[in-house]
Amino acid sequence: MKNIKRPQRRSKQRQTILDELKKLTTHPTAVEMYEIVRETLPNISLGTVYRNLEMLAANGNIVKLKFGTSARFDGNSSRHYHVRCIHCGEVNDIDELPEDFVKQDFDKLGGYKIVGCKVEFVGICPTCSEKNINEVSQV
Amino acid sequence: MKNIKRPQRRSKQRQTILDELKKLTTHPTAVEMYEIVRETLPNISLGTVYRNLEMLAANGNIVKLKFGTSARFDGNSSRHYHVRCIHCGEVNDIDELPEDFVKQDFDKLGGYKIVGCKVEFVGICPTCSEKNINEVSQV
DNA sequence: ATCAATAATAGTAACTGTTACTATTATAAG
DNA sequence: CTTATAATAGTAACAGTTACTATTATTGAT
Numbered sequence: 001m002k003n004i005k006r007p008q009r010r011s012k013q014r015q016t017i018l019d020e021l022k023k024l025t026t027h028p029t030a031v032e033m034y035e036i037v038r039e040t041l042p043n044i045s046l047g048t049v050y051r052n053l054e055m056l057a058a059n060g061n062i063v064k065l066k067f068g069t070s071a072r073f074d075g076n077s078s079r080h081y082h083v084r085c086i087h088c089g090e091v092n093d094i095d096e097l098p099e100d101f102v103k104q105d106f107d108k109l110g111g112y113k114i115v116g117c118k119v120e121f122v123g124i125c126p127t128c129s130e131k132n133i134n135e136v137s138q139v
Numbered sequence: 140m141k142n143i144k145r146p147q148r149r150s151k152q153r154q155t156i157l158d159e160l161k162k163l164t165t166h167p168t169a170v171e172m173y174e175i176v177r178e179t180l181p182n183i184s185l186g187t188v189y190r191n192l193e194m195l196a197a198n199g200n201i202v203k204l205k206f207g208t209s210a211r212f213d214g215n216s217s218r219h220y221h222v223r224c225i226h227c228g229e230v231n232d233i234d235e236l237p238e239d240f241v242k243q244d245f246d247k248l249g250g251y252k253i254v255g256c257k258v259e260f261v262g263i264c265p266t267c268s269e270k271n272i273n274e275v276s277q278v
Numbered sequence: 279a280t281c282a283a284t285a286a287t288a289g290t291a292a293c294t295g296t297t298a299c300t301a302t303t304a305t306a307a308g
Numbered sequence: 309c310t311t312a313t314a315a316t317a318g319t320a321a322c323a324g325t326t327a328c329t330a331t332t333a334t335t336g337a338t
Contacts, residue, residue: 009285009334030325045288050325052286066206067257069296070324083251092249110231112222112262118206119258123251148305148314169296184317189296191315208325209295 004058014052016040021062021075027082027091029070065091067120083121094121143197153191155179160201160214166221166230168209204230206259224264233260 007014020036021028028036034049053073057064063074067084072091074082081094107114146153159175160167167175173188192212196203202213206223211230213221220233246253 005285007285011286011333013287043288045290047289047326048287083249083253092251094248109233109260109262110222111265112224112231112260114222114260114262117258117260119256121248121251121253121256123248123253126250144314146314150304150315152316182317184319186297186318187316 004054006059007055011052013037013041013044013048014055016044017049017052018056018061018075021056021073024075025093027065027072027074029072031070033073065120067091067118081119081121083123083125092125143193145198146194150191152176152180152183152187153194155183156188156191157195157200157214160195160212163214164232166204166211166213168211170209172212204259206230206257220258220260222260222262222264224262231264 016037017033020040021033024036030050030053031046033053034044034046037044037049053062053064053071056062057073060077063077065072065074065082067082076093082091083094084091155176156172159179160172163175169189169192170185172192173183173185176183176188192201192203192210195201196212199216202216204211204213204221206221215232221230222233223230
């Protein structure tokens with residue numbers, strides 16, 4: 001079982017990761033964040049990126065999306081939804097969704113104390129749509 | 140990019156995997172299914188279990204849940220929801236949810252042709268609740 | 279400002295879940 | 309029954325992530 005610690009000291013690495021992610025509207029993977037942050041901190045290690053992304057997500061500074069093959073991170077931690085393409089795996093924000101898409105909030109379900117609700121739409125992106133693919137490439 | 144083929148012939152292995160999964164109300168991982176099926180077919184290989192679970196999911200016979208660390212499979216392919224414990228990772232069905240939880244269906248969102256919508260509730264299960272854990276162990 | 283305690287790091291090795299490969303076996307059409 | 313080839317068992321390889329260890333950086337106390 002993974003054990004995520006709360007940060008106790010500031011570090012330039014964690015701050016840079018947060019700053020760079022907040023600038024983006026895309027949903028980069030840890031490796032993609034690593035490449036972005038290396039432009040500012042060329043010696044940062046991939047492990048540091050992974051560790052800090054987990055810490056930031058655990059503290060609610062960012063959001064971790066675990067729907068696809070590899071985790072993706074979102075600097076926008078306000079409530080919104082995502083679509084992922086079943087062919088290419090690309091993830092996009094959904095902003096224009098009616099506020100009352102989900103009718104109600106729950107605090108208990110099946111004996112669980114509910115702390116959140118993850119919604120991901122699954123679809124076919126415009127680019128893959130053009131290609132007219134008839135094989136399933138991702139489930 | 141993974142390429143899932145449609146089955147063209149019957150096999151005892153695939154049929155057994157489907158039968159055994161349909162018997163369960165739990166949401167086993169591929170490795171857990173492997174252990175279950177080995178009681179009937181002791182020589183089945185883990186790769187065969189993975190391959191067939193993917194095929195069955197791609198054909199809609201079963202449902203693949205990719206929210207947690209490892210994929211979990213559900214023999215119940217009718218529409219229902221799940222809760223996962225943020226501490227222990229346990230997944231459970233939600234049956235008592237109002238039918239109209241999601242107000243509307245979409246066929247287009249953000250340029251994507253929508254083919255589905257995945258919802259996962261995140262909470263703390265009764266067992267973990269008792270333990271009064273104050274560290275985040277899974278995000 | 280300097281020091282001491284230790285959190286956080288870089289670099290790397292190891293691990294976990296999954297997929298690919300290959301020789302062999304089983305299925306189903308003719 | 310034969311034959312083409314789908315599907316298999318067994319194993320190696322792979323991707324994403326996590327753990328380990330020696331070193332560096334942060335922060336609170338002097």
